[in-house]
Amino acid sequence: MTSPDSDGLLAEQLLRLTRRVHRIQKRHLEQRDLGVTPAQSRLLRTLAHYASPPRMADLAERLEVVPRAVTTLVDGLEASGKVRRVADPTNRRVTRIELTDEGHGTLRALRGARRSAAEEILAPLTDKERAVLGVLLDTLIDGEAVKRC
Numbered sequence: 001m002t003s004p005d006s007d008g009l010l011a012e013q014l015l016r017l018t019r020r021v022h023r024i025q026k027r028h029l030e031q032r033d034l035g036v037t038p039a040q041s042r043l044l045r046t047l048a049h050y051a052s053p054p055r056m057a058d059l060a061e062r063l064e065v066v067p068r069a070v071t072t073l074v075d076g077l078e079a080s081g082k083v084r085r086v087a088d089p090t091n092r093r094v095t096r097i098e099l100t101d102e103g104h105g106t107l108r109a110l111r112g113a114r115r116s117a118a119e120e121i122l123a124p125l126t127d128k129e130r131a132v133l134g135v136l137l138d139t140l141i142d143g144e145a146v147k148r149c
Helices: 004-031 038-047 056-063 067-079 101-122 127-142
Strands: 083-087 095-099
Touching: 004 038, 004 101, 038 056, 038 067, 038 095, 038 101, 056 067, 056 095, 067 083, 095 101
Parallel strands: none
Antiparallel strands: 083 095
8 A cells, every 4th residue: 555645756746747748749749830739739639539520519528628618729720720610510509610631631740749759758668668657557547457468
């Protein structure tokens, strides 16, 4: 069992790692001059998982943010031509958000930036340590032990 002091240390280490990951990803995005923030990047990646254009409320729920935050992100992405608002064909009061061709291109570039950021972050670890880290992260994310073959 861990002591309260060690739990506090682990919590601090996780927060420091989160901030480091955010800084490194932001730098990799800026180096590629994609014109998107990390939050906009997350929205684009989330949009790509939908089979059809989602409502803003759907995005807010999936991103676990308030709808106003999604509106601000969509405004910026729409201004840069990466997404567009489209009317729902069955309910004229509903607006849906879809990726444009430029948005799809940005997504491809984002994947490269995320890969290079991950390589930088994970560089100090061996393959075995990376595998262990993956299991530990899955356990923390899912809240239960994950069995891998």
